[in-house]
Amino acid sequence: xxxxxxxxxxxxxxxxxxxxxxxxxxxxxxxxxxxxxxxxxxxxxxxxxxxxxxxxxxxxxxxxxxxxxxxxxxxxxxxxxxxxxxxxxxxxxxxxxxxxxxxxxxxxxxxxxxxxxxxxxxxxxxxxxxxxxxxxxxxxxxxxxxxxxxxxxxxxxxxxxxxxxxxxxxxxxxxxxxxxxxxxxxxxxxxxxxxxxxxxxxxxxxxxxxxxxxxxxxxxxxxxxxxxxxxxxxxxxxxxxxxxxxxxxxxxxxxxxxxxxxxxxxxxxxxxxxxxxxxxxxxxxxxxxxxxxxxxxxxxxxxxxxxxxxxxxxxxxxxxxxxxxxxxxxxxxxxxxxxxxxxxxxxxxxxxxxxxxxxxxxxxxxxxx
Amino acid sequence: xxxxxxxxxxxxxxxxxxxxxxxxxxxxxxxxxxxxxxxxxxxxxxxxxxxxxxxxxxxxxxxxxxxxxxxxxxxxxxxxxxxxxxxxxxxxxxxxxxxxxxxxxxxxxxxxxxxxxxxxxxxxxxxxxxxxxxxxxxxxxxxxxxxxxxxxxxxxxxxxxxxxxxxxxxxxxxxxxxxxxxxxxxxxxxxxxxxxxxxxxxxxxxxxxxxxxxxxxxxxxxxxxxxxxxxxxxxxxxxxxxxxxxxxxxxxxxxxxxxxxxxxxxxxxxxxxxxxxxxxxxxxxxxxxxxxxxxxxxxxxxxxxxxxxxxxxxxxxxxxxxxxxxxxxxxxxxxxxxxxxxxxxxxxxxxxxxxxxxxxxxxxxxxxx
Numbered sequence: 001x002x003x004x005x006x007x008x009x010x011x012x013x014x015x016x017x018x019x020x021x022x023x024x025x026x027x028x029x030x031x032x033x034x035x036x037x038x039x040x041x042x043x044x045x046x047x048x049x050x051x052x053x054x055x056x057x058x059x060x061x062x063x064x065x066x067x068x069x070x071x072x073x074x075x076x077x078x079x080x081x082x083x084x085x086x087x088x089x090x091x092x093x094x095x096x097x098x099x100x101x102x103x104x105x106x107x108x109x110x111x112x113x114x115x116x117x118x119x120x121x122x123x124x125x126x127x128x129x130x131x132x133x134x135x136x137x138x139x140x141x142x143x144x145x146x147x148x149x150x151x152x153x154x155x156x157x158x159x160x161x162x163x164x165x166x167x168x169x170x171x172x173x174x175x176x177x178x179x180x181x182x183x184x185x186x187x188x189x190x191x192x193x194x195x196x197x198x199x200x201x202x203x204x205x206x207x208x209x210x211x212x213x214x215x216x217x218x219x220x221x222x223x224x225x226x227x228x229x230x231x232x233x234x235x236x237x238x239x240x241x242x243x244x245x246x247x248x249x250x251x252x253x254x255x256x257x258x259x260x261x262x263x264x265x266x267x268x269x270x271x272x273x274x275x276x277x278x279x280x281x282x283x284x285x286x287x288x289x290x291x292x293x294x295x296x297x298x299x300x301x302x303x304x305x306x307x308x309x310x311x312x313x314x315x316x317x318x319x320x321x322x323x324x325x326x327x328x329x330x331x332x333x334x335x336x337x338x339x340x341x342x343x344x345x346x347x348x349x350x351x352x353x354x355x356x357x358x359x360x361x362x363x364x365x366x367x368x369x
Numbered sequence: 370x371x372x373x374x375x376x377x378x379x380x381x382x383x384x385x386x387x388x389x390x391x392x393x394x395x396x397x398x399x400x401x402x403x404x405x406x407x408x409x410x411x412x413x414x415x416x417x418x419x420x421x422x423x424x425x426x427x428x429x430x431x432x433x434x435x436x437x438x439x440x441x442x443x444x445x446x447x448x449x450x451x452x453x454x455x456x457x458x459x460x461x462x463x464x465x466x467x468x469x470x471x472x473x474x475x476x477x478x479x480x481x482x483x484x485x486x487x488x489x490x491x492x493x494x495x496x497x498x499x500x501x502x503x504x505x506x507x508x509x510x511x512x513x514x515x516x517x518x519x520x521x522x523x524x525x526x527x528x529x530x531x532x533x534x535x536x537x538x539x540x541x542x543x544x545x546x547x548x549x550x551x552x553x554x555x556x557x558x559x560x561x562x563x564x565x566x567x568x569x570x571x572x573x574x575x576x577x578x579x580x581x582x583x584x585x586x587x588x589x590x591x592x593x594x595x596x597x598x599x600x601x602x603x604x605x606x607x608x609x610x611x612x613x614x615x616x617x618x619x620x621x622x623x624x625x626x627x628x629x630x631x632x633x634x635x636x637x638x639x640x641x642x643x644x645x646x647x648x649x650x651x652x653x654x655x656x657x658x659x660x661x662x663x664x665x666x667x668x669x670x671x672x673x674x675x676x677x678x679x680x681x682x683x684x685x686x687x688x689x690x691x692x693x694x695x696x697x698x699x700x701x702x703x704x705x706x707x708x709x710x711x712x713x714x715x716x717x718x719x720x721x722x723x724x725x726x727x728x729x730x731x732x733x734x735x736x737x738x
C-alpha cells in the first residue's frame with residue numbers, strides 16, 4: 001500500500017511557514033491606501049510604476065530597461081517569442097529547467113546543450129561549439145544555484161561568457177530567480193551588471209528575476225531587464241496580450257519591499273533553506289553513501305547522481321510508493337540524466353528531511369534488487 | 370493654448386469613485402486569512418479553485434468548462450492562438466473592439482466584417498456570407514452594450530446565430546465583459562446558456578467575461594467558459610506560458626464576491642453609469658443636435674455618428690485641443706467609420722459631461738469651418 005504521508009522533494013516552491021502572510025496583508029492594504037487609482041486601474045504593460053522604479057534602482061539601470069511581468073516565466077515566454085524563431089540556434093545548459101526546454105522546443109529552436117560543471121557552464125565546451133560554426137541568437141544561463149543542478153557559475157566564467165557573447169554576437173539570457181537566496185559564500189556580480197545596456201548591440205544581457213522565491217509564488221510577479229529597444233518591443237507584445245500585468249499584486253510587492261518586510265522575508269527564507277540543505281546533505285551521506293552531489297550555496301535544488309546502473313524513472317516510481325516524491329533527472333536534459341534526481345528542499349521542513357531520504361534510499365535499494 | 374483641464378471620453382475604465390477600495394482591502398485580508406497556502410502558492414493554470422467554482426456556478430456549467438485568466442484579453446489571446454491560424458476565416462462585428470481586430474490581424478486571420486445594427490449583428494448579412502461559401506472557424510460577438518457601438522444583440526438574433534453556428538459548424542466567441550452592467554431593460558440569456566457544452570462539437574460557444582467592469586481593472590481577472598476539451602488545451606498553453614495566473618488577485622475577487630461586496634459594487638457602477646449616459650445623451654441632443662446614436666442600456670460606450678462630411682480624425686485632434694478626448698470611429702473598423710466617434714462615459718462624472726460635450730461640439734464646429 002502506498003505511503004499516504006507524502007514527503008515531496010518534487011516542487012520548487014516554499015513551505016508556507018517561510019511566507020510572510022501578515023506582511024502581505026499589510027502591504028495589500030498599504031497599496032490600496034497609498035495609490036488607489038493606479039492600483040485599481042488598468043495600468044500599462046511595463047508594470048506598476050513604483051515597482052518598476054524599485055527594480056531599476058536595485059539593478060542600477062534606467063526604468064526603460066525594466067518590464068514587470070506576471071511571473072518570470074511570462075517574461076521568458078515574451079523573450080523567446082521575440083528572439084527564437086523556428087531553427088534559431090539556442091545554447092542551453094545540460095541539465096536545465098524543464099519548462100525552459102519545453103518553451104524553446106515549442107518554438108522549434110535548435111537546441112545546443114552545454115554541460116554544467118561544479119562551477120557552472122563548461123565554457124570551453126561552449127567555445128568549441130562556437131568555433132565549430134554555430135551562431136546562437138541566445139544562450140540561456142541560470143547563473144546562481146542552477147535549476148536543477150544547484151551549482152553557481154564562477155566569476156571567471158561569467159567574464160568569459162560575456163567576452164564570447166561579444167565576439168560571437170549573441171545575447172545572454174541571465175535567468176536568475178535565486179539571486180537573493182544565497183545563504184553562504186560571497187555574492188557574485190551578475191552578468192547584467194557587467195554589461196552596458198545603453199550600448200545598443202553591446203547590451204548583450206537580458207536578465208530575468210522573480211519575487212516567487214523571496215515573497216511567494218502566488219503573487220506571480222517577475223521581471224525582465226534588458227536593452228531599451230528589446231524591452232519596448234516586448235512591452236508592445238505584452239499590451240497586445242493582456243493590456244497590463246497585475247497592478248494590485250505588483251503594488252503589494254512594492255509596499256512589501258518598501259516597508260522592509262522583503263528583507264526580513266529573504267532572511268527567513270535563507271535561514272530555513274540553509275538548515276534544510278545541511279540536513280539533506282547529511283542524510284544523503286548517511287543513507288545513500290554512494291551518491292554524488294554538489295552542496296548548493298543557495299536556491300532550492302540539489303542534484304544527485306546515484307551512479308551507474310540506476311534508472312531514475314524506476315527510482316522515482318518506487319520512491320512514490322515509499323511516500324517520497326522526486327523528479328527524475330531525464331526531465332532536465334535532452335539526452336541522458338538516467339542516474340540522476342532533482343531534490344527540491346524548499347518545501348520540506350528540516351525535521352522531515354531525514355525520513356524522506358530514508359524512504360528514497362529504500363526505493364533505490366529496491367530498484368537495484 | 371490647449372486646455373489642460375482634460376475631460377476624457379477615451380478610455381473604457383471606471384472612475385475611482387465607483388471602485389470599492391475598502392471592500393478590496395477587506396477581501397485581500399480575508400483571502401490570506403482563509404486560504405494562505407493556496408493564495409501564496411503557485412496554483413495551476415485553470416485559476417484559483419474557489420473562484421473557478423464560483424464562476425462555474427454562476428454560469429451553470431461544470432468546473433472543467435472554466436479557465437480563469439489574467440484579464441479577459443489574455444483569455445482572448447489564448448483562444449485565438451488555439452483557433453486562428455494564418456488564413457482562418459473569422460467573422461467580426463463592424464465596428465468592433467480595436468484590440469480584437471489587432472489580435473486577429475496579428476495572427477493573420479482572414480477577417481469578414483458584418484455590420485452592427487441597433488439590435489446587434491446583421492444576421493442576414495452574416496447568412497449571406499455563409500451562403501456565399503465562407504466557412505469561418507470563429508465568429509467574434511460582443512452581445513451586450515457592444516464596444517464601441519453600445520448596442521445589444523436581440524434575443525431573436527442570438528437564437529438565429531446559434532442555429533447558423535450549428536448549420537455551418539463554427540464557434541461563437543461570446544465576448545461579454547459588460548453583461549452585469551445592464552442598468553435598464555431586461556437581461557437577455559447568454560448564447561452560452563443556450564448551448565450544451567458537454568455535447569462535443571455542438572458545444573459551439575466560448576464565452577469570455579471579466580471582473581474589470583464589476584470590481585476594477587487593476588486586479589486583471591477575467592475568464593473563459595467553453596467545451597472541456599478546448600479549455601484543457603488552453604490550460605496546457607497557459608501552464609507553458611505562466612504556470613498559473615494570479616492566485617492572490619483571484620482569491621481577493623472570490624472573497625469580494627462571497628462577502629456580498631461584488632453585488633453592492635455592481636449596483637454602484639450601474640447607478641453611476643446610468644446617470645452618466647443619461648447626461649451624455651441629453652448633452653449630445655442639446656449641443657450636437659444632428660448627431661445620431663443609440664442610447665445604451667448598459668456598459669461603458671456610446672457610439673455617435675456625426676453625419677456626412679465629418680472627418681473623425683480632425684474632430685478628435687480638434688477636441689484634444691479643446692480639452693476633451695474621444696476615440697475616432699476609424700479605429701474600430703477595417704474600412705469606414707470616418708464620421709463616427711466612440712464616447713466612453715465610464716470615467717467621467719455626470720457633472721463634467723455637459724462641459725465635455727460642449728467642447729466636443731466646438732471642435733466639430735471648428736472642423737466644419
